[in-house]
Each structure stands twice: as structure tokens, then as C-alpha cells.
Amino acid sequence: MVNHPIAQNSSARYTLFIILTLGILTAIGSISIDMYLPAFPVMAQYFKVPIVKIEHSVTVFLFGMAFGQLFIGPLSDVWGRTRPLKIGLLTYILCAVAGMLTSHFALFLVWRFVQGLAGSTCQVISRALVNDLYGGRKAAHVFTLLQIIMGVSPILAPTIGGFLATAGTWQYLFLLMALISGVALLGCFTVLPPGKVPAVNKTLNLSAIRFGYAQAIKNPAFINYALVRAITNSAAFSFITASPFVFTQLYHLSKKQYGFLFSGLAIGVITAGVVNTFLLKHFSIKHITQKATMVQMLAVFAGIFIIYFQAPLAVLLGILLVFTSMLGLILPNVTALYLAAVPAHNGSASALIGSMSYLSAFFITSLLSLLHNNTAYPMIIMMWCCTVVAFICLRYRT
Template identity: 35%
Template sequence: MTTTTIAPSRFFFLILILGSLTALGPFSIDMYLPGFPAIAKDLHTDVATIGFSLTSFFIGISAGQLLYGPLLDRFGRKKPLYAGLILYILASIGCLYSHSIESLITLRFFQAIGSCAATVAAVAMVRDIFPVQDNARVFALLMLVVGASPMVAPAVGGYITSVFGWHMVFLILSVLGGAILLSCILWLPESYQPDTTMSLKPKPIIKNFVSVLANAQFTTYALAGAFSFAGIFTYVSGSPRVFMQIYEVSESTYGWIFAGLSVGFIGCSQINSRLLRRFQSKQIIPWALSFQSLFGILIYLSAFSKVLTLPLLIILLFGYLCCLGFVNPNTAALCLAPFSKNAGSASAVMGALQLGIGAVASAAVSAFDGDGAGPMAATLALCGLSAWAILVIGKKFIRTEATQTAAQPIMH
């Protein structure tokens, strides 16, 4: 099936549902960021410690990728998706009634385990439904829906926290999870015939994951994309402290800054969609990673030399996030291009690498609560440089790059 065989109204609806699934995890992160100081005060701890509830979310969403990948291939896309969304709703309700930092960190982990079912299923279904040559464009369209998270969630979260308290944020997240679950039950088609021959025993699953990692194209673009995207995790983890404590902006102002900076990431993902009419993904990625590394270095040097003012930080972060808008959809498309039968497992490994490396970056920023914006700046630079180096080295091992093979979808 190609995108042209789908009626425009149905195509739009599919993008909306898949985008909502993809956005559930980011929304769960962005909406509670402005509440960090309030949560810290209520739970009798500091903002840096609250950052570990974010790290636990990243760890959970990373580990969950490997859990859902085989399940999506064995049972089809929708049943594991339902199970994950139900877990997400229950964990969100638990966070609502959390009264200690330990319980919040634990419940955020399980909330992440539930939300990552939505992410893995959405990515795998893009591979099921649309031809591979269209995947980068479809991922870019999903970014429009995902883009509602950083543009809306922090501002809404800041307002809700200031008026109703931070607990109310998790009530809204549980309601959102329920609405997405209902829409999936009613309107999302099953796109993959369950593979009853696939074993769920540890040895075959691990063997399947290893076969995915053995593909040079997958490993190169998955790792380059993961280190690049870890910059987002670094920014999300470090920005509450940097903006609200170091530069002393208010909760609502932080929400607007966060929303404004997200325009760079989302906008460039749409510009990328137009560039793909003239250039291939493998031509765009090296340029984007080069500029991402440059912006990361400039942020670090400015912080190190004590000249990193708030306006300068916003400008440099905007450039850094713009680069991610070009990297993310293209690396995702090229990661999944070699796979059809086990696209769910490939999606899971890609997500696990991306979120696992992101969790390490997040933990590093939270743990090294050092002088000024230094920890965040250094990690941003390291993420960009690592991604660029991996791409340069990894491309030497790719013999034939898959770009055109498409699986035949099964629609119910």
C-alpha cells in the first residue's frame, strides 16, 4: 500500500492517531516539567532529586521497548498496545496520589513502561502501512502532532500547577491516556498479522535482537540517531534548573520558552519533508549532525567562558534543536528500511538504544548538578559530537543501503 491509495480523510485520521500515540510519552514528560520546584517543595527534596523521576521515566521507556517489540510481532500491534495503555493509565493515577519522592520515581517508571507501548506500536505501524520511501515524510508528519507536546504541555502544566497543584497534572495525563485508548479501540486498524511461529522464549528473542543489531545500516543510523536525540533528553532534564533556578524565570515563562524552542525542532522536521523531494535521507543527515555538533560546542564554550547569557542560550538551543528536526525522521526511516517481517523488533531495538542513551544523558545532567549551565552544556556537545563520529565511522561498513523495500500491510 502507498499513501496515495489511502483516502485523504483516512490518511489524516491515521496520522492523527499514530501521532497521538507517539506524543504520549513526550507529553508525559513536558507537562510536569514546570512543576519541578512545586513537587520538590511538596515532597521535601530539591529540584535535582526530582530530576531522577524523569530519569526513571527514561529508563522505563527504554526497557519497555525491548518488552513490546517481540509482543507486537507475536500478537499483532493492537493487543500489546491496549495492555500498555491500561498500565499507563493506572500508573498515572498512582502518581496522582504519590506523597514521597521514592513512590513518584517508582510510579514514573511504570508509567513509562506503559507509554512506550504506544511509541513502539506507532513506529512499527508506520513501517507496516506506508512504503519505506515515504516513511521519512510520514515521520515528519507525525512530528506535527508530537509537536503539540512541547508547545502546549509545559504552558498547560505550568498553569495547572500554579492554580490546582502538581497532582492535577497526572489526573489530566490519565484522562488523556484513556482517550487515546478509546480512539485506538474504535478507529485504529490492525496492520500486522500475528506471527504465531515467533517464540517468546528469551533465547529466540535475544537472537532476533542480535540479528537486527548485526545489520550495519541499522546499527549506524540507530546509534547516530540515538546520540543525537539524547540532546533532547539532556535539554529536557537540565532546562528546569538552568532556566528557573540559574536564570530565575517563572514557571509560566519557562513554559513559553520551552514552547518557543520546540518550534525549531518541529519546524525543521517539516522543512525536512520538503527537502526529501530533492535529496535523500542519507544526504541530509551528515549536514544536520555537523551543525548540531557546532551548536553544542558553542553552548559549551559559552558556558565555560561565563558568557552564556539567557538570550544567547535560547538562540544556541534553538539552532541545536533545529538540527534534531532534520536528524530524527531520517535516521528512523533508514533504521527500519532493511526490515519487514520483524519491523516490531527493529523498532523496539531502535527505541531502546535511543531512550537508553537518552536516560544516561538525563542521569548525567541530574547527577552533576554543578556550576551554572555547565553539565547541560557539556552533555549537549558530547551528544552531537558522538553522533557525528558514529555516522562517519559506521557508513564505512554499510555495503548496500536499503531505501525502497516495503512490506505489504494487512488492514482490518
């Protein structure tokens, strides 16, 4: 852990700005998807493609996020954290503007892929910075604060998207993505500590990269917690990707109603994050994660029967609220667990888990598109399968 003097001696206000900047960086991946979910039907009309095709823009973004992190992590260990972060944010902004201006769907998918590559810098470096500046239970606490900040994204983003999801204004959603990432870029230049000191010889050493990844892969605890993080993330993306079709087409909600619905579910994530800060004072990180995963698994299993018996929408939403709330307990805690398992290789570890998470989500969302059958079953069953795998991994003794 790098005990940077800024992290140790800064004022409370300065520390707040650091946390807010890290929070925006952490949330950029979520903002890049949640913001335009309500606009799927309008975008399908604009690009003259089925709404299922618009889901592919989520899939290619996830693939870009997964692929990019494998390179960004080792690069940040060599060049330092902030230099690749600034380059990535600038590229992200340009891609958001380009996506807003294009009228060709194939080109739009290209921009989304490159945007995912650029956005991967935010994900991997923000996690590595937290472990550079903090560690152990303190890192879990900071990750929880970031999860709470990130929880604001699914509240505001779909709501804004619901209001701007019209034929003449949906492009402004991508302009907002550019503006938000611009604020994060400003934070990188003004308040964000540099974290790990760059290597003296600022060249990528392939053998060192292989060694860093090998050390992580050989660690059973890291692999176990990394799988939990990746699979839980995939369960969340199963819901995120399929929910526009399920709620706007099957349950006939308007774009604004869907935005409010998605925002309401996100409140559970924030609430659980607040609860987690108190639970960490009394229980171990792994114990909290195990119990939350079990609750999530049982909730989604109940959701299968709710859909089968065609229960009212309110009942289904209650189950989904439990599911999303558990994310506020699982994700920050398991992140602290897997980074603590390989403290000497945080950049590589953060890159590997980030890549695993988004690559897993890429395959899951691709499979969802293939299994699409005009029902909610592919979404809910995929969510349940993911939670079962995560629960089994946590039962493994490390």
C-alpha cells in the same frame, strides 16, 4: 511491509485520524516529561526533597521506557500490534492517576517507572506500525508528519504546565496525561489499522526473539543509524532534564516564563519538520541527516562559549533554537533509515532502537545528576559530546 487495505483505500479524513492517533502515541513519551517540567520547584516543595531529586522521576521513567521496549517489540510481532498497545495504554492511564494521588516520593518514583514500562508500548508499536503500512521515502515522510505532530507537545505541554505548576493544581498535570492517553486508546479501538498479522502460534519463541535481535545487531547500517538515533535522543534529554534548574534557578525565570520559553524552542522542531518534507523531494535521507547533525554539533559548541562569557540569555536561546530545530530533521530521517535496514524484523528493530535510545538517555541523565555543580556546564557539555558522537557515526560508511 504490510499493505493493509485500510491504509490503501481509506478516505483522506480516515487517514488523517490514523496519523493523528499515531502522532499522539509517538508524543506520549514527550508529554510524560514535558508536561510537568515547570512544576519541578513546586513538586520539590510538595515532596519535601531538593529539585535535583525530582529530576530522578525523569530518569526512572526513561529506564522504564528502555526496559519495556525490549519485550514489547517481540511481543507485538507475535500477538499483533494493537493488543499489547491497548494493555499498555490502560496501564499508563492507571499509573498517571496513581502518581497524581500519591504523597510519598518513593512511591511516586515507582509509579513513574511502571508508567515508563507501559508508555514503551506506544513508542515501539507506533514506529513498527508506520513501517507496516508504509516504507522507504514514504515512511520518512510519515515519520516527519508524526514529528510535526509531536512538536506540538513541547509547545502546549510546558505552557499548560506553567499555568498549573502551583501547590494546589500540579496534580492535574498527571490527570491530563491520563486523558490524552485515553484519546489514543479510543483511536486504537476505532481507527488504527492492525498492521502486521499476528503469528499463528501466539506464543513467544525465545529463539525467534534472539534471531530477530541478532539479525539487527549484525547489520552495520542498523547499528550505525541506531546509535545516531540513541545519541541524538540523549542530547535532547540532557537539555530537557537539566533545563528546569538552569532556567528557573540560574536565569531566574518564572514557571510560566519557562513554559513559554520551552514552547518557543519547540516551534523550531515543527518548522524543521515542514522543511524536511520539501528537502526529501530533492536530497537523500542520509545527506539531510548528516548536514543537520553537523549544524547541531556546531551550535552546541558555540553554546559552551556563550555560557563561559556569560552572554545574554537571548543569545543562548538562539543557539538552543538551532539545536532543537535540527531534531525535526534528524529524528524522523534516521528512524526511517534504521527501520529500512532490517525490514523483516521491524518489531525487534523498533524495540531495540527504542530501548537503546531511552537506556542511553537514562545513563546520560543519571550522569547529569552526578555532575550537578550549580552551573549550566554539565548540560551544555553533555549535549555537545552527544552531538559529536552522532556526527562521527554518520561519517561511517555503511
